[in-house]
Amino acid sequence: MNCTSCKMGELMPSFIDGQFRAHTCSNCYGNWILIEDYVSWKERNPQYTFDDSVTCEIEETTTALLCPVTGTIMRKFRLCSSTTHRIDYSAGVGGVWLDKGEWELLKEKGLAGSLNAMLTAHWQRNIRINNTKENFAEIYKDKFGQETYNKIKELREWLYQQPNKADLRAYILAEDPYSAEK
Numbered sequence: 001m002n003c004t005s006c007k008m009g010e011l012m013p014s015f016i017d018g019q020f021r022a023h024t025c026s027n028c029y030g031n032w033i034l035i036e037d038y039v040s041w042k043e044r045n046p047q048y049t050f051d052d053s054v055t056c057e058i059e060e061t062t063t064a065l066l067c068p069v070t071g072t073i074m075r076k077f078r079l080c081s082s083t084t085h086r087i088d089y090s091a092g093v094g095g096v097w098l099d100k101g102e103w104e105l106l107k108e109k110g111l112a113g114s115l116n117a118m119l120t121a122h123w124q125r126n127i128r129i130n131n132t133k134e135n136f137a138e139i140y141k142d143k144f145g146q147e148t149y150n151k152i153k154e155l156r157e158w159l160y161q162q163p164n165k166a167d168l169r170a171y172i173l174a175e176d177p178y179s180a181e182k
Contacts, residue, residue, distance in 0.1 A: 004068040004088075004097055005030045005061050011068060016103060017050070028059070029100040032068055036094055039116050050112040059100045060085055069093045077118055079111055081130040089119050 001011040001023060009027025016022045016031060020041035023032040042048075065074050067090035074097060076086035085105060088097040096115065098106075106112040117123050141149050159165050171177045 001032070001068045003028060003030065004032070004065045004074075005099060019045070019048070030059075031098045031103060033096045033098065033115070034094060035096060035116050035119065038096075042113070042116075048113075050107045052107050052110055052112075060102070061088070061097075061099050065097055067093055067095065068097075069095065077124060078127045079106065079118060080109060081127045081134065083109065087118065 003009040003011055003025040006025060006028035009025035011023035011032050012026055014022050014024040014031070016033065021034070021037045024030070025032075064076075065088045066072065067074050070090065070092045072090065072092055074088040074090045077089055079085050079087065083105070085102060087102060089095070090097075096119070103112070106115065111118065114123075144152065159168055162168055
């Protein structure tokens with residue numbers, strides 16, 4: 001197989017961390033992994049933990065890649081909300097392309113044991129939800145200032161825990177809570 005990323009190298013049989021089968025590009029050192037091989041290895045080694053103390057120069061392909069097996073366009077999946085990196089996935093084959101250094105990034109982020117989970121709609125939805133929450137938090141911080149934002153969050157958390165929170169909200173929002181007039 002030829003490399004889907006650099007188009008110059010050949011995908012040679014290899015093992016990721018000496019543990020499960022992959023194909024590594026002889027030129028750009030990206031890795032082609034069949035999820036079936038990864039999941040099978042994981043099932044045989046449930047106690048295995050990946051060393052997360054590694055660092056590596058990370059390269060990322062931002063353009064669409066073609067599956068080295070079928071030639072169809074692969075989908076890009078986010079790893080987590082704390083990074084913009086994406087991995088490429090071929091649903092037709094069940095294969096993942098990791099650019100050079102992305103496996104090390106997965107280990108560094110504690111995600112190497114979750115490679116198959118990242119490809120699920122649930123995982124991707126959670127990333128979108130977390131990103132939305134982070135965006136709103138930034139908007140509120142900019143709007144209120146950090147100190148006021150921290151105070152209002154604390155008040156909101158306290159209010160939420162009160163059994164009579166609806167009455168407390170009405171009291172707070174009333175122009176004059178001691179007046180019978182609207």
